Amino acid sequence: MNKRGLILSLSVTLLATSFLVACGGKDPNAGSGKSKTLIYGRGADSVGLDPSQQTDGESLKVTKQVLDTLVDYKDDSTEVVPGLAEKWEKSKDGLTWTFHLKQGVKFHDGTPFNAEAVVFNFERWMDKKNPYHKGDYPYYGYMFGGFKGDPGHVMKAVTAVDANTVKFELAKPQGPFLNNLAMSSFGIGSPEAIKKDPEGVKFNQSPVGTGPFKFVEWKKNDSITLAKNPDYYEKGLPKMDKVIFKSIPDNAARFTALKSGDIDMMDGLNPDDAKLVEADKKLQLKLRPGMNVGYLALNTTKKPFDKPEVRQAINLATNKKGIIESFFAGYAKPAINPMPDVVWGFNKETQDYEYNLEKAKSLLEKAGYPNGFDVEFYAMTEPRPYMPNGKKVAEFMQEDLKKIGINAKIVTYDWQTYKDRVGKGEHQMALYGWTGDNGDPDNFLYVLLDKDNTRTPDAGNVAFYKNDALHDTLIKAQQSTDQKARTDLYQKAQEIIKKDAPWVPLVHATVPEAARAEITGWIPHPTGSDKLLNVSIGK
Template sequence: MPKRLWIFCFTFILVLSSFLAGCSNNKAGSQEKTLIYGRGADSKLLDPIQVTDGESLHVTEQIFDTLVRYEPTSTKVEPSLAESWTTSPDGLKWTFKLRQGVKFQDGTPFNADAVVFNFERWMDKNNPYHKGGEFPYFGYMFGGFKGDKGAVIKDVKALDEYTVEFDLNYPQGPFLSNLAMSPFGIASPTAIKKEGPEQFAQKPVGTGPFVFVEWKKNDHITLKKNKDYWRKGYPKLEQVIFRSIPDNTARLTALKSGDIDIMDGLNPNSVGLVKGDSNLQLFNQPGMNVAYLAFNTQKKPFDNPKVRQALNYAVNKEGIIKSFYSGLAEPAVNPIPPFMWGYNGKIKDYEFNLDKAKKLLAEAGYPNGFEVDFYAPTEPRPYLPDGKKVAEYMQADFAKIGVKTKIVTYDWQTYLDRTGKGEHSMALFGWNEDNGDPDNFLYVLLDKDNTRTPDAGNIAFYKSDPLHDLLIKAQRSSDQEERTKLYQQAQEIIKNDAPWVPLVHATVPYAAKKEVTGFIPHPTSTLYLENVDLK
């Protein structure tokens, strides 16, 4: 080989090697550490107050901070944008001392006025920036909006530059835990005023560890490190990319090939494959969730409790767990999981009994059954790895009692929109608990207050005055023993009225490359990525 050609080839190889090394996101010595997070669906919006879906909130949790937050491994509340707080003896006044020296990602100072701006925007439907959505979580968690009979928050005001006071209409037991929920991330007032609420939901600005860069719909969302983040030394990553890969198996293939670094929505029957791969690691999130079949109680035939009870008897939960969860789930008897305080362990489940189901249908006036649409999600959910196949499994048993179902599917965002408006007759759904309090299951998902469309949390549209009275009384108590008794009574009403078939509480598996460090699945499904690193 001529000397000049040899020198050229050698130089080219060196340059190519350097380029490839720089492209790797898993090398400890690389200049830019990028974590690619594989998930099953795209986000809906990126303004946390406007959404309820995990795919949106997992992204906004990186961009925004809340006043208080949960500890990394529990639902115990710790300081965040608020350094400390006090409450009055009657529970009607809460005072928060705010962290100083914090700035939003657009340079706007974080202070008491910014907190007041956000809460006034959320709570007052007449506020000029209360646009772009229905702000569902605010209504769910705080009893409605300003002027509503059950509204918890009366007023929020700045006492000085770094002190905020909340005046409540009623005491609320889970008030502090509610404030830690990611929908209540504090947004830049400057950005909202500049962009408008609708555009802000596409270009979010908070105080969190990562800054929004770009969003290519149904493909990826890119975030970069907030170099001025107030938690010194964090985040450890330079960049995070959320990549949408709808099929669970395809997502695992992408992980094994190195196209992504971490994934949620791992099929339970793929857990063994991950355990057997020395290049991968497995994480399990406790099952603080519920998958359920909701009956639209405002539509025939599900306005009849006997019909709802009949279908409870026609669901083989053990068969579903064996077929679709590989044992990583337990049958759900109540909406809340057995390890949560307030659980009523005395309630007996509807056993799988098709004869009892037929008898109840006959008593309800449907001796030959009926035909009905059956909504099922196509994208994998943490509590429901394959909604369509679960629906098909249930469909076969329903047919045995004369109930002929037509399975209806939509993409996840359309599914949320249609069920939130009450267009379904029955629908598979689920919930990841947000704050460690039974209120977040029972009030959000089953109280009559949360049947407001188009973003109903209670997609059974179940309205029970006795249940409502118990749940509101429990909300307004700070005595956990009293609240436990009230929630146990509430679960008895729910069991008898049967607005749902509670299906399972699922253990949620995640998989990651062995180079990923610092990842801890949170019981509430909150995604903390500021501690994550690549070695």
């Protein structure tokens, strides 16, 4: 080809490429190693981007990229490793923890990260009288026994010893303290950015941290765009210039987008599609460990669920094996306890309720409901890691409930509205679930079932179940630093919960996810929040 012909050919190619990109098509260089943009397809949008204000995984999987924590988890487990703190020590009595911070780290707005910044964040979260305490900060209350002035509050004081050293003084020892600090909810934000936004609205929409990616743009119900932090303290990372979280609510549509190359990786794969991924050389299957639970919460403050016999009857009328066979394609196991057996402290001796409709009818009669009752049954419509199709699961359960006289009307809302209503306790019974945050039993049993966490409007305990014996057991376990003693207490707690039946524990799901074959460095984390700094396209 002569020079003129070559120039003409290149011009036509560039024009075609520009047209494809302008029309929303994928850059043809994507996947060749030249693309520096990673598109992550997911089932729902984030609720907010201040991690201390959020409890939903869709929010935290984004904020994990933007705000770093004092300590972190290993890429594939909940073993604690250094984060913004490079080392730490605790006193013999477990009441004082001292953290030595990395030096030279800056927030995305150019301000320095230091001990005062850590103190500012914790004081903002813990003290309702702090001028920057604007919101509910649910996870802080869940993990540290409430807030300043509450009788169960663990945190006595957080102080800056010097510019690079922070001291935490506890009112009582806390076994999961270090694991708690590694949770995404306790990402350290820029004090200057927070001070510029005294009502806490802007920071929840455009957070400023020290993480590997900076916030760029949020198009509600469509996408969130992050850009590489060129000053990140881990040299050579992150590997991508840009990450886009793309919301595609329908699982099948998201899978189609992956196959067509419009997205690079996805969660919420329909379990039945996992075999299709394995058979496609252009794709790769990823399995996220099942540190989760999907459950039916029975609101114990509302009739007829104030009676344990009614709650036990619904457990007896639940065909967990049928649910797993119908909707999980084998990627789940029946839940016996509120926490999965991959978390230490699981009680292997607990006997599950059998699937027995006749026994269920007998218990309803004993409770004073021989003819059953009418009830609203909340079911989520967006796919969740522990519940790929909540509405279909609810319809399946609805049929068995009808056989024992319970007429369940299925009620649905968009995910944010659903969370809001359930967190306020507006439901009678609701499908819900949880992905463990830190690998500690406390994160399941205390957060989800202790009376301390029935606080609205964002209750962790959405069964609104209160049992003083359980509370005493969980607090003893929380305040112990001896894992054997804690294990014994958590096993006792699981026995109490099984008898009282505030839930129907349904499944622990091993979550199938998928990516293009060229994606490297993606390790699905048990907590559901992956740090994407090592992910790249091609070698």
